Amino acid sequence: MLSQKTRYAIRAMQHLADNYGQGPVQLAAIADNQKIPAKFLTVILSELTRAGLVESQRGRDGGYWLAIPPIDITYGDLIRHMRGSLALVPCASRYAHEKCKNCLEEGECRTRALLLDVRDRTAQILDAIRLSDPITPVPPFAADTA
Known part of the structure; x- marks a missing residue:
């Protein structure tokens, strides 16, 4: 989050x-x-x-x-400035990589492989959307009826 x-x-x-x-x-x-x-x-x-x-x-x-035109600022850049990384875990970060404590060796960890893929796909999306791009709000989710 x-x-x-x-x-x-x-x-x-x-x-x-x-x-x-x-x-x-x-x-x-x-x-x-x-x-x-x-x-x-x-x-x-x-x-x-x-x-x-x-x-x-x-x-x-x-x-x-x-300071720069909104077309030159991506959401990926903005989130990296504020959060430091797009990765959900430190071992999946491309720019702020850290080995996880109490984990498997990185080359053997399937969780790392999965979250690295998630990070890369997230970066691909966020780096393609610029502050100048229109974003239409969506209606709230319906209340849970279960």
Whole structure:
């Protein structure tokens, strides 16, 4: 599962992408529109600024905007910036690989092989979708009737 911080970062970046080229967007507008606590959003936007994805300007007319066009930012890049990896387990990470503790040897572990395939397919999907791509919300799932 994605952390709350990562989900908030995605929503904030979507908001900035929707307003790309229209000047700075105030933190309060992002927080209110995306239902993100302002203090937490400040931390997230600061992190995204350090990563070079967002720029900011202080002052009354200040705010935040994307540092690069939304067509050049993939969801895979964004999640990697926030989470460090797309893998569900450390041994299946391509860029932050770590051996699992209390596990089989990597070359013998079928679970690792499975989750490496999941990671690669997930990366293929998330690296193909850009912040500029339209995403249509879907209706909520029906309540469980069982």
